[in-house]
Amino acid sequence: MKVDLYEKIWMWAALGIVVLFLASLGFSYIGRAIQPPSHVEMIDPEAVRTDEEFGNPGVTINADGSATVVVQAFMFAFLPQEIRVPRGVPVTFRLTSADVIHGFQIVGTNGNTMVVPGYVSQFTTSFSRAGEYLIVCNEYCGLGHHVMSAKLIVEEGAGSAGSVGESGGVR
Ligand code: CUA
Numbered sequence: 001m002k003v004d005l006y007e008k009i010w011m012w013a014a015l016g017i018v019v020l021f022l023a024s025l026g027f028s029y030i031g032r033a034i035q036p037p038s039h040v041e042m043i044d045p046e047a048v049r050t051d052e053e054f055g056n057p058g059v060t061i062n063a064d065g066s067a068t069v070v071v072q073a074f075m076f077a078f079l080p081q082e083i084r085v086p087r088g089v090p091v092t093f094r095l096t097s098a099d100v101i102h103g104f105q106i107v108g109t110n111g112n113t114m115v116v117p118g119y120v121s122q123f124t125t126s127f128s129r130a131g132e133y134l135i136v137c138n139e140y141c142g143l144g145h146h147v148m149s150a151k152l153i154v155e156e157g158a159g160s161a162g163s164v165g166e167s168g169g170v171r
Contacts, residue, residue: 045117048098074098076144103138
């Protein structure tokens with residue numbers, strides 16, 4: 001079969017674009033640990049405020065040094081407003097919404113999930129740099145969407161081997 005030169009160029013260019021997209025997908029997934037959550041857990045959104053876990057949101061340090069952060073999202077705030085976790089340990093976030101769809105993005109990190117009413121969103125990450133991080137809602141949720149934020153403070157905890165050279169890593 002005779003294929004015209006220009007036809008060949010376009011075919012190879014199209015193939016190249018596909019390979020480029022797949023490579024960037026792979027790089028995001030493996031290199032930057034940007035992955036969709038695989039956790040499925042349901043909750044009645046109307047019972048969130050009286051729920052044993054989500055009615056008392058906050059940070060728990062587990063026996064192995066890891067942290068669990070329970071967050072309640074609603075129009076137009078997150079509870080707790082200030083989250084303190086140790087540096088360098090696995091931190092599992094568990095989130096749910098008491099009303100509409102919200103977002104939960106820890107700016108400058110790979111911590112980012114949708115918070116959908118009726119579901120518990122969960123992801124685990126860790127923070128290598130101590131400091132203060134902004135948490136924003138990145139799903140439009142109503143008139144107060146732009147003020148919906150919270151603060152994450154990553155501390156030089158007892159669980160993290162605080163080498164001098166590495167500390168003070170506030171971006
Ligand atoms: Cu909550 Cu936007």
